[in-house]
Amino acid sequence: MKGVLLVNLGSPDSPTAKDVKPYLDEFLMDERVIDVPKLLRNILVRGIILQTRPKKSAEAYSKIWWEEGSPLIVLSERFTDKLREQTKLPVALGMRYGSMTIKNALQELKNKGVVEVLLVPLYPHYAMSSYETVVVKALEVKDAFFPELKITTLPAFYKNTDYIRVLSDSIKEGLKDFEYDHILFSYHGIPERHIRKSDPTKFHCKIDGSCCHTNSVAHHTCYRHQCYKMTELVRTQMNLPEDKVSVSFQSRLPNDPWLKPYTDFEFERFPKEGKKKLAVVTPAFVADCLETLEEIAMEGKHQFMEAGGEAYKHIPCLNDNDAWVSLMAQWIDSWEKDGVLPHY
Numbered sequence: 428m429k430g431v432l433l434v435n436l437g438s439p440d441s442p443t444a445k446d447v448k449p450y451l452d453e454f455l456m457d458e459r460v461i462d463v464p465k466l467l468r469n470i471l472v473r474g475i476i477l478q479t480r481p482k483k484s485a486e487a488y489s490k491i492w493w494e495e496g497s498p499l500i501v502l503s504e505r506f507t508d509k510l511r512e513q514t515k516l517p518v519a520l521g522m523r524y525g526s527m528t529i530k531n532a533l534q535e536l537k538n539k540g541v542v543e544v545l546l547v548p549l550y551p552h553y554a555m556s557s558y559e560t561v562v563v564k565a566l567e568v569k570d571a572f573f574p575e576l577k578i579t580t581l582p583a584f585y586k587n588t589d590y591i592r593v594l595s596d597s598i599k600e601g602l603k604d605f606e607y608d609h610i611l612f613s614y615h616g617i618p619e620r621h622i623r624k625s626d627p628t629k630f631h632c633k634i635d636g637s638c639c640h641t642n643s644v645a646h647h648t649c650y651r652h653q654c655y656k657m658t659e660l661v662r663t664q665m666n667l668p669e670d671k672v673s674v675s676f677q678s679r680l681p682n683d684p685w686l687k688p689y690t691d692f693e694f695e696r697f698p699k700e701g702k703k704k705l706a707v708v709t710p711a712f713v714a715d716c717l718e719t720l721e722e723i724a725m726e727g728k729h730q731f732m733e734a735g736g737e738a739y740k741h742i743p744c745l746n747d748n749d750a751w752v753s754l755m756a757q758w759i760d761s762w763e764k765d766g767v768l769p770h771y
């Protein structure tokens with residue numbers, strides 16, 4: 428029997444420093460997230476970051492936490508529940524970090540008689556710190572506990588025509604009744620070094636402004652290329668002029684150079700350039716989370732308005748959008764019946 432494993436990032440169990448600390452420990456000790464030798468990672472994460480960050484993060488989480496729990500988890504559960512209504516295959520939801528483990532989710536599928544699993548990392552783009560770490564972890568868990576399972580992975584769907592249509596329609600819906608002069612596509616950032624590390628050619632990605640727009644096999648694993656490509660496809664689908672839309676990268680940690688331009692710098696710059704009515708979309712995330720609800724919808728609005736902005740709107744992520752659920756059900760159906768995964 429076939430089954431589906433959905434995996435997103437995960438959240439702490441509660442918005443308290445006590446629960447945020449072990450969650451951040453697991454997250455930041457991942458060698459694909461803080462990619463330095465283990466000893467240095469230990470010093471950096473446990474000796475420095477975890478001394479202060481849990482308290483700060485817990486405060487941020489408290490601002491967006493819902494009665495039912497973390498928005499990321501609740502929204503992922505709602506998506507999963509709706510998906511179950513549209514497919515007869517067993518569907519389990521797991522998280523890369525935290526207490527909703529991939530192991531438990533695979534056990535749930537196994538208990539239902541599943542032997543063949545479609546693994547769906549809930550990220551539209553490939554990054555070693557998101558998509559890749561989910562795949563590696565799922566395969567590690569399978570090898571250690573469920574060697575009899577066969578796992579097939581859904582490719583990153585950032586340029587899938589149907590996904591672009593569903594995403595564009597939902598952005599259009601979010602823009603209804605909002606008069607804007609600019610739309611910012613704010614993607615989660617990653618360190619520039621990760622782009623070079625993920626380049627299989629080892630020479631293509633120079634982050635020089637042109638590599639991401641020049642054809643290369645490197646684009647299969649180039650997060651930056653995939654963000655720009657997705658933006659261009661959505662812009663075209665929405666019939667928007669080039670100068671109405673731009674890209675930026677949010678949520679960086681200090682010290683390393685991360686992908687630029689930085690979202691918070693753009694919030695400062697736009698009003699001075701006459702872009703005073705801003706819509707922000709966050710298409711690196713399929714579900715709203717700390718990074719969209721606190722950093723963009725709350726903090727971002729504050730920064731933009733303080734810098735002279737006049738109107739600001741964060742457009743919600745797809746969350747449990749019906750067309751998105753149906754599209755995922757369609758992909759699952761095609762994999763179940765013909766073994767075919769979405770193509771572009």
Ligand SMILES: C=CC1=C(C)c2cc3[nH]c(cc4nc(cc5[nH]c(cc1n2)c(C)c5CCC(=O)O)C(CCC(=O)O)=C4C)c(C)c3C=C
Pocket residue numbers: 436437438439451459460461480484497499550554556557615616617618678680711712715716717718
């Ligand atoms: C879009 C996918 C994501 C990538 C790529 C990514 C890379 C990345 N993230 C950090 C550090 C943090 N991220 C945090 C939260 C967070 N990150 C993502 C997604 C990606 N991260 C999501 C969905 C969330 C929200 C989780 C939630 O519970 O809502 C956090 C925790 C919060 C905080 O303290 O700010 C950290 C830390 C790094 C270092 C990184 C790549 C190297």
Ligand SMILES: [Fe+2]
Pocket residue numbers: 615678
């Ligand atoms: Fe992150």
Ligand SMILES: [Fe+2]
Pocket residue numbers: 631632633638639645646649651652
């Ligand atoms: Fe690139």
